[in-house]
Amino acid sequence: MTTPPESPAPGARARPVLLTVDDDPGVSRAVARDLRRHYGERFRVVRASSGEEALDALRELKLRGDRVAAVLADYRMPGMDGIEFLEQAMDLFPRARRALLTAYADTDAAIQAINVVDVDHYLLKPWEPPEEKLYPVVDAMVETWAASPDVAVEDVKLVGHHWSAPSFAARDFLARNAVPYHWYSVEEPEGRRLLAAAGAAPEDVPLVVPPGGDALLAPTEAELAAAVGLTVEPSTDFFDLVVVGGGPAGLGAAVYGASEGLRTVLVERQATGGQAGQSSRIENYLGFPDGVSGGQLADRARRQAAKFGAEVLTARKVTALEARGPARVVHFADGGSIAAHAVVLATGVSYRTLPAAGADSFTGRGVYYGSALTEAEACADQDVFVVGGANSAGQSAVFFSRHARCVTLLVRGPSLEASMSHYLIQQLADLPNVVVRTGTTVTAVRGGDHLEEIDLAGPDGGVHTAKTSHLFVFIGAEPRTDWLDGVLDRDDHGFVLTGPELLVDGERPPGWRLQRDPYFLESGLPGVFVAGDVRAQSVKRVASAVGEGAMAVTLVHRYLEER
Known part of the structure; x- marks a missing residue:
């Protein structure tokens, strides 16, 4: 025994x-x-x-x-x-x-x-x-x-392969949710020992071992979130306010909603912070003269929301929204649902996928969407490429310049001035190992078990091949609001229409039954408000998103007072 x-x-x-x-x-x-x-x-x-x-x-x-x-x-x-x-x-x-x-x-x-x-x-x-x-x-x-004792590891242990897309996804999920973890490669002796202890093979990665010791093989994000102590289940099935999306707008709405006495729950598909949470450094956000990383800003906002009593659910994907009498019901991909008096949609936008031959097969194995800060160490003394011409791409280029031998910023347009903040353009110009190539696109990516080379089309129409193992993509933005078809009005690009944009020749939208026009951030469904990048005609900046989240809560109070 x-x-x-x-x-x-x-x-x-x-x-x-x-x-x-x-x-x-x-x-x-x-x-x-x-x-x-x-x-x-x-x-x-x-x-x-x-x-x-x-x-x-x-x-x-x-x-x-x-x-x-x-x-x-x-x-x-x-x-x-x-x-x-x-x-x-x-x-x-x-x-x-x-x-x-x-x-x-x-x-x-x-x-x-x-x-x-x-x-x-x-x-x-x-x-x-x-x-x-x-x-x-x-x-x-x-x-x-x-x-020379063994070292006790009390954090989450993650065993995987550097060029395994599921392993990267697990690392990225833990890092973006501020969960401390210790990484072991399957090529390291300790990684092999952990696999043996769990009765797993190298091809079974990722292996995740929470501090309790119950091993998970290739877990889903929901399973991983629950295992490492993130909240995935709501405490009740009805709230005053449901906030969908945990970017700056959603976090702003959760902080102000909870601080003003509303029973508030924030539902996030992957990790709080959104695209801003992946930014290596934000230097033009009010109150941070020395800059702040997106992850730090998101973590502070998440803790602030929790301090006021907001619940934060992670790894819950919202797939439908419906009006059920006076209630607004949000449905999850796993079949669950929660209801509330009001909803704030703050789902933000997602980076468009790279339209280059072979790109899909290398996602997580050399092609990364967003900064993927967990890859910084692997970029040491390497030549890396960043695709995009807006602030997120510029911030990523600055960050990786501290690790990589050379960072090449690939910009489709003729210059950076139209899409990037002036301070970032100056920073890039001052970095000796950063090269900006305008009028350039990626047409193909190739490699074996990971990315090895890319084809670049230049402004003269010529194509040449560059060797690289890391390509970070920041091109355009898509709201991904197909799940709102038939529920909310959207523009031709999928952004949700609100307030005055819903009025056609001064007429309220069809089905609108209230004796007033929609509030400025209110959608065509009364009680459902929209904040941040997902809203049509919004200003795509962190500060404005936070402001819209706070403003949405003010309008939620007005709506609730009418009932």
Whole structure:
């Protein structure tokens, strides 16, 4: 019977483990008793009655990120003897010290074990008195281990392949949601040990191991969110206000809605912050003269919303909106739904996909949409390319210039002046390893297991090939509002119409039953407001999006007062 490894309190650093394995219950209890008596304050003592049970315990400890200082195994055990067990234990915890418990007749086997599996010591049974025969040996083992111990990892552990699109998606999801994690490549020894502990193969990645130790293989975003402690389920099925989208506009609406007493829930498909959350540095946002990263801004806003009582649901995709009497109902892709008195749509926009041959097959394997800041280390001393001419592309080029050997900014238009802020244009001009190429588009991408080269069409019509493993894309923006077909009026590009734009020759939109015109940010469905980039004719800036989120809440109050 295995003594279950104790689970430390959240945030507490677990004591390292002394593991003892013996199939004789009396011997097992005796060695565990003696070890606890002398080492119990500094170590946890875990005992097992067979090699298989002990390996199961070691796998659990490995997945939880715990440390094993020493292993004491009986030589004669059925099924798997002590030498066989120690060989496999070394694969999981190579730094743990090892001792073999033997009878006098098995001394030759113990000496063989020292040569075969690098056993540190052997102990003859019985070891009475322990002060003379047991403790000095274990003391030496513990001292040797302490000189270079295993490091306890209390964050989420993520095992994957650098050029695996699902592995990148998991890393990006955790990073954008500000979840601390430790990355292990399948090519690293520790990555292989974690895969072995979980009973997984390299092709099964990503492997995600939360601090609790329950491994997930290739989880969905919803499964990953739940496993790492993000909120995915609402506390109730009815709210005063549902905010759809967690970009600057949605976060602004959640902060102001909750702070003004509305029962507020924010629903985000992937990670709060939206496109702004992927910006490496925003330098023209009011109140941050030294600049602020999009991730920092989003994290502060998320914590601020939570402080006022707003719920934030992550990894929930909204697929439909309907009016059900006075209620406004939001439906999720998994079949669930929540209702509210009012809704603020702040779903923002998404980058358009690169219209180049082969681009789709390399998404997450060299072609990235947005900054993909987790790739910064991999760009060291590399030639990288950024596609786009607006602020997000410029900010990304500045960021990667600190890591890459050369950053080439590819701009379809004739100049940057029409689409990029002046301060960014000046910054790019001052960076010696940034090259701006105007009138240039990417026509094709190629490679093996990852991106290796791209074809570039220049202003003279010529095409040439460039070697690169990283291409970051920031081209245009799409609102992706198809799920609102037949519910809300949109313009030809899919942006939602609000307020005065809904009036045709002074006439209110069809089906409008209120004795007033739609409010400025109100859609054609009363009680549904629109803020930020998804709104037609909005100003595509972070500050204006936050302002619209706050303004939408003011209009929500007016709407609720009318009822």
